[in-house]
Amino acid sequence: MSEAGIVGGTRVSVVDAMTATSAAVDRVLDRLLPRPSGPEARVIEAMRYATLAGGKRLRPFLVRASAGLFDVPEARSLRVGAAIEMVHSYSLIHDDLPAMDDDDLRRGQPSCHKKFDEATAILAGDALQALAFEVLAHQDTHPDAGIRCELVSMLAAGSGTAGMVGGQMIDLAAEGTQAGLEIVSRMHAMKTGALITFSCAAGPVLGAAPPAAREALADYSRELGLAFQIADDILDAEGISEDIGKTAGKDAAQGKATFVSVLGLEPARHRAQAHARAARVHLERFDGRADMLREVAQFVVDRRS
Amino acid sequence: MSEAGIVGGTRVSVVDAMTATSAAVDRVLDRLLPRPSGPEARVIEAMRYATLAGGKRLRPFLVRASAGLFDVPEARSLRVGAAIEMVHSYSLIHDDLPAMDDDDLRRGQPSCHKKFDEATAILAGDALQALAFEVLAHQDTHPDAGIRCELVSMLAAGSGTAGMVGGQMIDLAAEGTQAGLEIVSRMHAMKTGALITFSCAAGPVLGAAPPAAREALADYSRELGLAFQIADDILDAEGISEDIGKTAGKDAAQGKATFVSVLGLEPARHRAQAHARAARVHLERFDGRADMLREVAQFVVDRRS
Secondary structure, eight states, X not given: OOHHHHHHOSSSOHHHHHHHHHHHHXXXXXXXXXXXXXXXXXXXXXXXXXXXXXXXXXXXXXXXXXXXXXXXXXXXXXXXXXXXXXXXXXXXXXXXXXTTTOOSEETTEEXXXXXXXXXXXXXXXXXXXXXXXHHHHSTTTOSOHHHHHHHHHHHHHHHSTTTHHHHHHHHHHHTTSOOOHHHHHHHHIIIIIHHHHHHHHHHHHXXXXXXXXXXXXXXXXXHXXXXXXXXXXXXXXXXXXXXXXXXXXXXXXXXXXXXXXXXXXXXXXXXXXXXXXXHHHXXXXXXGGGHHHHHHHHXXXXXXX | OOHHHHHHOSSSOHHHHHHHHHHHHXXXXXXXXXOOOSTTHHHXXXXXXXXXXXXXXXXXXXXXXXXXXXXOOHHHHHHHHHHHHHHHHHHHHHHTSTTTXXXXXXXXXXXXXXXXXXXXXXXXXXXXXXXXXXXXXXXXXXXXXXXXXXXXXXXXXXXXXTTHHHHHHHHHHHTTTTOOHHHHHHHHIIIIIHHHHHHHHHHHHHTTOOHHHHHHHHHHHHHHHHHHHHHHHHHHHHOOHHHHTSOTTHHHHTTOOOHHHHHOHHHHHHHHHHHHHHHHHTTGGGGXXXXXXXXXXXXXXXXXO
8 A cells, every 4th residue: 555545545444544554564573573493482483473463553553644744754664663563562462461461362362371371471572572672773764863762762761661561550550449530541641542652753753843743743642542542441341352352341350440430331432532533633734644643533432343 | 989990900809890880870770760659659669679679780880891991981881781780670570470480589689579569570570671772762871873773772682582581481491301501501692691792792882992892892791691601500509598699599499401400510610710711811902901801700700699
């Protein structure tokens, strides 16, 4: 699919565009991940199993669509998309461990520690995180080392205690505590929102875009992240296991604080739609070139898996 | 302690110099690690607990001593030393987990998952890895972004499947298999050697040193890593728990492949000394300025903890 397909928005639907990005990023991931060999082959097999198992590839799509606004070559945005997907995969591997969310299913398949073993799963996650930063720091990602360092800093900040890891810590600590809306919002903004924000910020960074464009995409990504996470909580509350490719209904069973548990199902639905609308408002300065980003905001709240 | 203390070698003993570096890197770590606050405070407490628990700080010492050969400002080498120590600490946290080496003691204290819990320990390790790359990518580490990217690439490669994680995978896979010298050597070169090599390479990279100097330090670090790891296996085989600050004799109890199990105790001792001598030979081009690196090669084989 051409880049015009992503940024034009009239010739392909967002679902087709996401499918095309998913195939493209899978090819890049396949090339960037090491090949199993030597006595350490098992951990490489586990990395490939967890990372090449499909998924919507929403984050790489956001990188590619936001980069498309600034005429960034596709090869660069796909590398950043692959890096973010490595971090996303590592977080799913570790979150599924018995000591964390204890989930046996992921994307409709046995989770990594069920397919391999716990030690291999922990190590596979660790190595995926390292590889993500190696990919970002490589000159193929961008000829300007200053931009590469900015991407490394942003991804590190988004995945550490102020982002993904901090959010997961809050999630675990809030289990069974009847946490209120404030805690749930903070948890999701960190656990899921920070990497969605990174994905939308990577485009303008790769394209050396002016501050106003960066701010507009940051505002967009904040609303998008909330819409996405509320929709995720709704899917877990009402979904069935096959649809979402993981064990559904676990949030309630584990006493997790979710938007559904603090707001109720219908108010949560309305709120997700409101955040999707607010996300689109922030794209006005980009005119028709941002149609794919507009459509993906609606997609994340309308999806059934 | 002045930098001359590190590179001069006549005024202070290597033990004094290591103690001074340890104090300096602890101050930098204390400043770089986040402060516990918010509902995610627990994971930050675990990161600080595991990272500020002392230890020899051999890797930061190697960074500082190798950087001193090229007149690198101390603030820069200490930041790189702090980053490598974050990666080292994360690896110890994860290695101690029940699913891995299942160790209750680390540096004479309860290991991270015993002091906190398994989930918090996994997350603390994950966040420490992210923070290490954030520190390296920051402009305070070096004004030249190309050099910062090189450090990120090197640390990522040294801690992934071709380095530390790959070595730990081999270590786990080799348990109870009567692995031979080839596997044990490969395992240690990856598990411990890769980060020691990074530490000795960071100095010439920070100092934009010529290729011949980089190669000499790479050769030195390879021999040093072997000397260090053989000595470590000897300490485990004959040590007592208090001395080495972790549970001794576990290698044999777990059927681990070690240099002692494949070579025997006395031949292992001779081999460690031989590697320490070989390490020193590679320092000839640096004259008296490399005395601290010479002495640390002897220190790692003579240490009792």
